[in-house]
Amino acid sequence: QKEVEQDPGPLSVPEGAIVSLNCTYSNSAFQYFMWYRQYSRKGPELLMYTYSSGNKEDGRFTAQVDKSSKYISLFIRDSQPSDSATYLCAMSAASGGYQKVTFGTGTKLQVIP
Protein backbone atom coordinates (compact mmCIF):
# COMPACT_ATOMS: atom_id res chain seq x y z
CA GLN A 1 0.00 0.00 0.00
CA LYS A 2 1.30 3.42 -0.96
CA GLU A 3 1.79 6.01 1.78
CA VAL A 4 -0.17 8.55 -0.26
CA GLU A 5 -3.12 7.62 -2.48
CA GLN A 6 -4.56 9.96 -5.08
CA ASP A 7 -7.22 9.31 -7.69
CA PRO A 8 -5.50 9.76 -11.06
CA GLY A 9 -8.63 10.95 -12.86
CA PRO A 10 -8.83 12.36 -15.45
CA LEU A 11 -11.44 14.77 -14.17
CA SER A 12 -13.32 16.83 -16.71
CA VAL A 13 -15.57 19.72 -15.58
CA PRO A 14 -17.31 22.68 -17.23
CA GLU A 15 -15.98 26.17 -16.68
CA GLY A 16 -17.33 27.67 -13.46
CA ALA A 17 -17.74 24.34 -11.67
CA ILE A 18 -16.45 23.62 -8.18
CA VAL A 19 -13.68 21.04 -8.29
CA SER A 20 -12.76 18.73 -5.43
CA LEU A 21 -9.42 16.91 -5.46
CA ASN A 22 -8.55 14.45 -2.72
CA CYS A 23 -5.75 12.39 -1.22
CA THR A 24 -5.58 9.89 1.59
CA TYR A 25 -2.47 8.89 3.49
CA SER A 26 -1.35 6.30 5.98
CA ASN A 27 1.68 7.85 7.71
CA SER A 28 0.70 9.64 10.93
CA ALA A 29 4.10 11.38 11.01
CA PHE A 30 3.25 13.66 8.08
CA GLN A 31 3.46 17.27 9.25
CA TYR A 32 3.13 19.46 6.15
CA PHE A 33 0.51 19.00 3.48
CA MET A 34 0.98 20.56 0.06
CA TRP A 35 -0.65 20.86 -3.33
CA TYR A 36 1.49 21.29 -6.42
CA ARG A 37 0.14 22.17 -9.86
CA GLN A 38 1.86 20.82 -12.96
CA TYR A 39 1.06 22.11 -16.42
CA SER A 40 1.74 19.84 -19.38
CA ARG A 41 5.47 19.43 -20.07
CA LYS A 42 6.42 21.67 -17.14
CA GLY A 43 7.74 21.11 -13.64
CA PRO A 44 5.39 21.15 -10.63
CA GLU A 45 4.83 24.47 -8.84
CA LEU A 46 3.67 24.87 -5.26
CA LEU A 47 0.06 25.99 -5.06
CA MET A 48 -0.65 25.84 -1.33
CA TYR A 49 0.59 24.26 1.85
CA THR A 50 -0.82 23.76 5.34
CA TYR A 51 0.72 22.62 8.59
CA SER A 52 -2.25 21.51 10.67
CA SER A 53 -5.80 20.30 10.37
CA GLY A 54 -8.33 22.80 9.11
CA ASN A 55 -8.89 24.99 6.09
CA LYS A 56 -6.65 27.45 4.28
CA GLU A 57 -7.93 29.76 1.57
CA ASP A 58 -6.08 31.51 -1.23
CA GLY A 59 -8.34 33.18 -3.75
CA ARG A 60 -10.38 30.51 -5.54
CA PHE A 61 -8.43 27.71 -3.87
CA THR A 62 -9.12 26.11 -0.49
CA ALA A 63 -6.95 23.42 1.06
CA GLN A 64 -8.47 21.23 3.73
CA VAL A 65 -6.69 18.80 6.04
CA ASP A 66 -8.34 16.26 8.31
CA LYS A 67 -5.59 14.52 10.25
CA SER A 68 -8.02 12.32 12.18
CA SER A 69 -9.24 10.78 8.91
CA LYS A 70 -5.84 11.09 7.15
CA TYR A 71 -7.53 12.91 4.30
CA ILE A 72 -6.69 16.12 2.47
CA SER A 73 -8.63 18.02 -0.17
CA LEU A 74 -8.19 20.88 -2.58
CA PHE A 75 -11.27 22.80 -3.68
CA ILE A 76 -11.25 25.07 -6.71
CA ARG A 77 -14.16 27.48 -6.99
CA ASP A 78 -15.29 29.02 -10.28
CA SER A 79 -12.88 26.81 -12.21
CA GLN A 80 -11.25 28.31 -15.29
CA PRO A 81 -9.73 26.71 -18.40
CA SER A 82 -6.36 27.96 -17.12
CA ASP A 83 -6.80 25.60 -14.14
CA SER A 84 -6.42 22.63 -16.51
CA ALA A 85 -3.36 20.84 -15.19
CA THR A 86 -2.29 17.87 -13.10
CA TYR A 87 -2.60 18.46 -9.35
CA LEU A 88 -0.19 16.62 -7.09
CA CYS A 89 -0.74 16.28 -3.38
CA ALA A 90 2.42 16.03 -1.30
CA MET A 91 3.14 15.43 2.36
CA SER A 92 6.28 15.64 4.40
CA ALA A 93 7.64 14.23 7.62
CA ALA A 94 10.87 14.82 9.52
CA SER A 95 13.53 12.29 8.55
CA GLY A 96 17.19 12.45 9.52
CA GLY A 97 17.05 16.17 10.27
CA TYR A 98 15.21 17.12 7.11
CA GLN A 99 11.70 16.98 5.70
CA LYS A 100 11.10 13.95 3.49
CA VAL A 101 8.42 14.67 0.90
CA THR A 102 6.12 12.00 -0.51
CA PHE A 103 4.03 12.82 -3.57
CA GLY A 104 0.72 11.44 -4.74
CA THR A 105 0.47 10.24 -8.33
CA GLY A 106 -1.47 13.33 -9.41
CA THR A 107 -5.00 14.02 -10.70
CA LYS A 108 -5.34 15.37 -14.22
CA LEU A 109 -7.99 18.11 -14.42
CA GLN A 110 -9.52 19.50 -17.57
CA VAL A 111 -11.81 22.54 -17.38
CA ILE A 112 -13.93 22.83 -20.51
CA PRO A 113 -14.89 26.34 -21.67
Next chain:
Amino acid sequence: NAGVTQTPKFQVLKTGQSMTLQCAQDMNHEYMSWYRQDPGMGLRLIHYSVGAGITDQGEVPNGYNVSRSTTEDFPLRLLSAAPSQTSVYFCASSLNYLDRAYGELFFGEGSRLTVL
Protein backbone atom coordinates in the same frame (compact mmCIF):
# COMPACT_ATOMS: atom_id res chain seq x y z
CA ASN B 1 16.08 35.03 -12.18
CA ALA B 2 16.51 31.65 -13.91
CA GLY B 3 15.55 29.43 -10.94
CA VAL B 4 16.31 25.75 -11.63
CA THR B 5 17.75 24.99 -15.05
CA GLN B 6 17.94 21.46 -16.47
CA THR B 7 19.75 20.30 -19.59
CA PRO B 8 19.16 18.59 -21.91
CA LYS B 9 15.38 18.82 -22.28
CA PHE B 10 15.24 15.71 -24.47
CA GLN B 11 17.63 12.79 -24.93
CA VAL B 12 17.53 9.41 -26.63
CA LEU B 13 20.05 6.79 -25.54
CA LYS B 14 20.81 3.24 -26.48
CA THR B 15 20.93 0.55 -23.83
CA GLY B 16 24.30 0.56 -22.10
CA GLN B 17 25.21 4.15 -22.91
CA SER B 18 26.02 6.59 -20.15
CA MET B 19 25.07 10.22 -19.85
CA THR B 20 24.78 13.10 -17.40
CA LEU B 21 21.72 15.23 -16.79
CA GLN B 22 22.71 18.69 -15.66
CA CYS B 23 20.94 20.77 -13.01
CA ALA B 24 21.85 24.26 -11.87
CA GLN B 25 20.09 26.67 -9.52
CA ASP B 26 20.83 30.32 -8.89
CA MET B 27 18.84 30.75 -5.66
CA ASN B 28 21.61 29.70 -3.25
CA HIS B 29 19.51 26.75 -2.11
CA GLU B 30 21.10 24.23 0.24
CA TYR B 31 18.87 21.34 -0.72
CA MET B 32 18.82 19.83 -4.22
CA SER B 33 17.24 16.63 -5.43
CA TRP B 34 16.45 14.51 -8.44
CA TYR B 35 13.07 12.89 -9.08
CA ARG B 36 11.77 10.68 -11.84
CA GLN B 37 8.13 10.86 -12.91
CA ASP B 38 6.44 7.85 -14.47
CA PRO B 39 2.76 7.32 -15.33
CA GLY B 40 0.88 5.86 -12.36
CA MET B 41 3.95 6.11 -10.11
CA GLY B 42 4.12 9.81 -9.38
CA LEU B 43 7.33 11.57 -8.46
CA ARG B 44 9.95 9.29 -6.91
CA LEU B 45 13.09 10.58 -5.25
CA ILE B 46 16.34 9.28 -6.75
CA HIS B 47 19.08 11.14 -4.86
CA TYR B 48 19.30 14.31 -2.83
CA SER B 49 21.91 16.65 -1.37
CA VAL B 50 21.73 18.94 1.66
CA GLY B 51 24.85 20.89 0.78
CA ALA B 52 28.10 20.84 -1.18
CA GLY B 53 29.88 17.54 -0.64
CA ILE B 54 26.86 15.84 0.95
CA THR B 55 24.63 13.45 -0.96
CA ASP B 56 22.29 10.63 -0.02
CA GLN B 57 20.07 8.06 -1.66
CA GLY B 58 16.37 8.44 -2.15
CA GLU B 59 13.70 5.89 -2.95
CA VAL B 60 15.02 4.64 -6.33
CA PRO B 61 18.82 5.23 -6.49
CA ASN B 62 19.96 2.13 -8.39
CA GLY B 63 21.63 2.90 -11.70
CA TYR B 64 22.22 6.56 -10.89
CA ASN B 65 25.12 8.53 -9.40
CA VAL B 66 25.27 12.09 -8.13
CA SER B 67 27.85 14.51 -6.78
CA ARG B 68 27.64 18.03 -5.35
CA SER B 69 30.88 19.94 -5.71
CA THR B 70 29.23 23.38 -5.62
CA THR B 71 26.06 24.81 -4.11
CA GLU B 72 24.73 25.62 -7.59
CA ASP B 73 25.17 22.34 -9.48
CA PHE B 74 23.82 18.84 -8.94
CA PRO B 75 24.38 16.54 -11.95
CA LEU B 76 22.74 13.12 -12.27
CA ARG B 77 24.73 10.39 -14.01
CA LEU B 78 23.25 7.33 -15.65
CA LEU B 79 26.02 4.76 -15.58
CA SER B 80 24.69 2.19 -18.07
CA ALA B 81 21.28 3.16 -19.40
CA ALA B 82 18.45 0.61 -19.38
CA PRO B 83 14.97 0.83 -20.95
CA SER B 84 13.53 0.92 -17.39
CA GLN B 85 15.18 4.33 -17.01
CA THR B 86 12.97 5.83 -19.70
CA SER B 87 11.24 8.60 -17.78
CA VAL B 88 10.92 12.32 -17.19
CA TYR B 89 13.53 13.55 -14.74
CA PHE B 90 13.05 16.61 -12.55
CA CYS B 91 15.59 18.47 -10.52
CA ALA B 92 14.24 20.36 -7.50
CA SER B 93 15.80 22.66 -4.93
CA SER B 94 14.78 24.20 -1.64
CA LEU B 95 16.16 26.97 0.56
CA ASN B 96 15.24 25.63 3.97
CA TYR B 97 14.74 21.96 4.45
CA LEU B 98 15.33 21.52 8.16
CA ASP B 99 13.02 19.13 9.97
CA ARG B 100 11.38 21.92 11.93
CA ALA B 101 10.50 24.06 8.96
CA TYR B 102 8.90 23.64 5.61
CA GLY B 103 10.87 24.30 2.46
CA GLU B 104 9.07 24.87 -0.83
CA LEU B 105 10.47 22.75 -3.64
CA PHE B 106 11.32 24.62 -6.85
CA PHE B 107 11.38 22.33 -9.89
CA GLY B 108 13.10 22.58 -13.21
CA GLU B 109 11.17 22.00 -16.44
CA GLY B 110 12.24 18.39 -16.74
CA SER B 111 14.46 16.24 -18.93
CA ARG B 112 12.73 13.63 -21.07
CA LEU B 113 14.88 10.55 -21.49
CA THR B 114 14.17 7.60 -23.77
CA VAL B 115 16.36 4.50 -23.62
CA LEU B 116 16.06 2.18 -26.59
